[in-house]
Amino acid sequence: MDPKISYFQTFLHAAKTKSFSKAAKRLGVTQGTVSNHISVLEKFFDAQLFLRTPEGVDLTVEGTILLENAEKVLEFINNSKQQMKMLHENPEGIIRIAASTTPGEYLIPSIIKEYKKEYKDVNFEIQITDSEKCFKLLEERNVDIIAVGNIYDKNYDNIVIGKDRLVLVVPNDHSLAKKPIAKLSDVLKEDYVDREVGSGTREILIDALNKKGYSMMDLHTVMSLGSTSSIITAVSEGYGVSIISEIPAKKSAEAGFLKIVPIEDLDLTRYLYLVRGKRPKNPSAIKSFWDFVKGD
Template sequence: MDPKISYFQTFIYASKTKSFSKAAKKLGVTQGTVSNHISVLEKYFDAQLFLRTPEGVDLTLEGNILYENSEKILESINNSKQQMRILHEHPEGVIKIAASTTPGEHLLPSILKDYTKEYKDVSFQIQITDSEKCFKLLEDRVVDIIAVGNIYDKTYESIVIGKDRLVLIVPSEHPLSKKSVAKLADVLKEDYIDREIGSGTREILVDALQEKGYSMMDLHIVMSLGSTSSIITAVSEGYGVSILSEIPARKAAESGQLKIVPIEDLDLTRYLYLVKGKKPRNPSAIKSFWDFVSGQ
């Protein structure tokens, strides 16, 4: 049986008081508990630590060696606890985040800006990729946290950081741009610009189509692109229509690049999430950031 930290504390009290009964009184335990702790230490170190005398107990030579080192051990532990407490109060270091396009480009910047106002010693490394790859990076511990629009693995802890809906985007002069709302039947007639497989946006659309008895095969897909910005460009140049997050679509519409048309018979609402890795490399900074976002 390996000794616990508390056993060394018991040993120090017995050494100072030269009495198991006095040590027990100071520690608020029974004398039998003190004897048991000392016995475990003697077995562990294979040495007699005390000599019993009529007045109480005295340290042996081996006991003196352990006494000197026990105080150092306990001091080191207390120093470590103090340093960890300070680190929890004043986290530092780097947090690595992978994010899909919408949360990564449109939600994270303001969150990180607010956080770093308060915690100036924490910095961030961000990479933008699709939701599926984000989860792979999290699983491989390449990143500490991911920001995504679709949960591929529900065994991870997550929090909601925003709500979004997907909308139909069409060229500014497209016939559908004159409508206040569109139907799925309208989309099925058009050349469609798709997001790449693995995109959270695409997965939401896949699920919504399945609920209506359709699949991506029912769309007339003319190209598949790997980013929101490239889809916006392709739509604005008249290559087809697409469905993507209203957040970047709204900015493009306000600049006159395209028009937004909600689809009334498809449920395209989704939530955006932060997902935390199971074994973070910088737990103090991760906890600080997670608590900060959770409290907003």
């Protein structure tokens, strides 16, 4: 049986008071508990630590060696504990985040900006990719946290950081641009600009189509692109229509690049999530960021 840290504390009290009964009184335990702790230490070191005397106990030569080193060890442990406590209160280092396009470009920057007002010593490394690759990076421990629009693996802790809906975007001079609303049947007739496989946006659309009895095969896809910005460019230049997040769509519509047309018979509402890895490399910083976003 390996000794616990508390056994060394018991030893120090017994050594300094030269009495098991006095050590027990100071520690608030029974004399039998003190004797048990000392017995475990003696078996562990294979040495007698105390000599029993009529007045109490005296240290042996081996006991004197342990006394000198036990004090140093406990001091190191206490110092480490204090340093860790300070790190929890004032985290530092790097948090690695992978994010899909919408949360990565439109939510995470503002969250980090607010967080760094309070935690100035924590920095961030952010990479933008699709939701599926984000989960792969998290599983391989190449990132600590991901921000995504679709949960591919429910075995990780997650919190909602926003609500979004997908909308139809069309060129300014398109016939659908003149309509206040569109129907799924309208979309099925048009050339469609798709997101790449693995995109959270694409997965939400797939689910919505399936509920209506359709699939992606029913869309007349003319190209697949790897980012929302590239889709916006393609749509604005007349290559087709697409369904993207309302957040970047609004900015592009306000800038006059395209038109937004809601689809009345397709539920395209979704949530955006922050997902935490199980064994982060910088747990203090990760916890502080997680609690900050969560509002704890």
